[in-house]
Amino acid sequence: MTHLLGLTGSIGMGKSTTAQMFRDEGIPVWDADAAVHALYAKGGAAVPKIQAVLPDAVIDGQVSRDILKKMISEDLSVMSKLEEIVHPLVAQHRAAFIATHNDPLVVFDIPLLFETSAQDWLSSVLVVTVPAEVQKARVMARPGMTTDQFERILARQMPDAEKRAAADHIIETLTLDDTRAAVRKLIAELKGQTDA
The missing domain is CATH 3.40.50.300 (P-loop containing nucleotide triphosphate hydrolases)
Structure with missing residues (x-):
C-alpha cells in the first residue's frame, strides 16, 4: 500500500x-505548481480551455501567468473561472502520476x-x-x-x-x-x- x-x-x-x-x-514527488506550468505551456491541456473563456490570457499558444495575475487583480471572478478549468486537469495529472508510481x-x-x-x-x-x-x-x-x-x-x-x-x-x-x-x-x- x-x-x-x-x-x-x-x-x-x-x-x-x-x-x-x-x-x-x-x-x-508530484509538484502541483509544475503540473499547472505544464498545463499552461504550449500544447498544454489548459490552453484551449482558457483561451475559450479568457482569450486575452493566451499569447503565442501558451497561457501568460503575468496577464492572468493582472486579470485576477482587476476582477476576482476570473479566479473562479480559472479554477473551474484548471482543478479537474490538475486532478487528472495527479491521478496519472499516482498510477505510474507504485512506491511505498x-x-x-x-x-x-x-x-x-x-x-x-x-x-x-x-x-x-x-x-x-x-x-x-x-x-x-x-x-x-x-x-x-x-x-x-x-x-x-x-x-x-x-x-x-x-x-x-x-x-x-x-x-x-x-x-x-x-x-x-x-x-x-x-x-x-x-x-x-
Missing part, C-alpha cells in the same frame, strides 16, 4: 527545498493543500515551518518581492498556526542539515508503517 504524503507550508517556509530533499532520497511512499507538493481540501485523499500531511520573522526575511530577499505582494500572498494562504494544528507531521526548516535529517527520519518512519 502506497503512503500518500502531502507536503505543504506557507510561502518562504522551505517547501521546495524540502521537496527536493525527498527527491534526493529517491522518493517520487509518494510525496505531493501542494502549496494550497488545506485550502483545496487535499488532505481528504492523502494518507498524511507534512507541514514545513519557520518562525514568522525568518519567513518574512526569506521572502523579502526574493528578487522583485514587495511587502504588499507578500501580504497579499499570505492573505490567500491558511495561517501557519492553523496548518501546523492540522498537520500529521511538522518539520522546522531553519537549517539544511536539520531539515535533511528530519526528512530521512520521516521517510524511515513512513516506509516502516507501509511495509508492516
